[in-house]
Amino acid sequence: MVLVTACNSAPSRPMSSGExxxxxxxxxxxxxxxxxxxxxxxxxxxxxKMEAEKKVxxxxxxxxEILGYLGGSSALR
Ligand code: HEC
Structure with missing residues (x-):
């Protein structure tokens, strides 16, 4: 199995639930x-900040889950 971390913006690899x-x-x-x-x-x-500003x-x-993706994505690479 080959894991490719592509640089283009269209995600072609499987996304984690966090992502x-x-x-x-x-x-x-x-x-x-x-x-x-x-x-x-x-x-x-x-x-x-996004939550405090009521954006999300x-x-x-x-x-x-989102923080896990943003900060702890090493498990996926
Ligand atoms: C309803 C719209 C909206 C949603 C949803 C939203 N944002 Fe934002 N975001 C903004 C706006 C508007 C700005 C620019 C103004 C500002 O910085 O407050 C911004 C700025 C940012 C920035 C760059 C500025 C900085 O403070 O570094 C980041 C990174 C960011 N958002 C991440 C996120 C993340 C992560 C989420 C999900 C949890 C999210 N945003 C959801 C509207 C949104």
Missing amino acids: RLYRAKCTSCHRVYEPHEQSPQKWAATID HLSPDERA
Whole structure:
């Protein structure tokens, strides 16, 4: 099995549930920010900010899944 981390924006590889949730919840208003663009700590703060500004409502589970994708994606690479 070969895992390809493609650089184009169209996801051709299977998405984790965290990534799918992130794309569903977080990319309707702006471009898809890539996980490596911010540190895990910064991502947590960014999600807090999006929630504080009422841009998005996440359950604790959804938040954890999205953060897992954004900050802890090493398991997928
Ligand atoms: C309803 C629209 C909307 C949704 C949904 C949304 N955002 Fe945003 N986001 C914005 C707007 C507007 C800005 C720019 C203004 C600002 O920075 O507050 C922004 C800015 C950002 C930025 C760049 C600015 C910064 O603070 O670094 C990031 C990263 C980001 N959003 C991540 C997310 C994530 C992660 C989610 C999902 C949890 C999300 N956004 C959901 C509207 C949205």
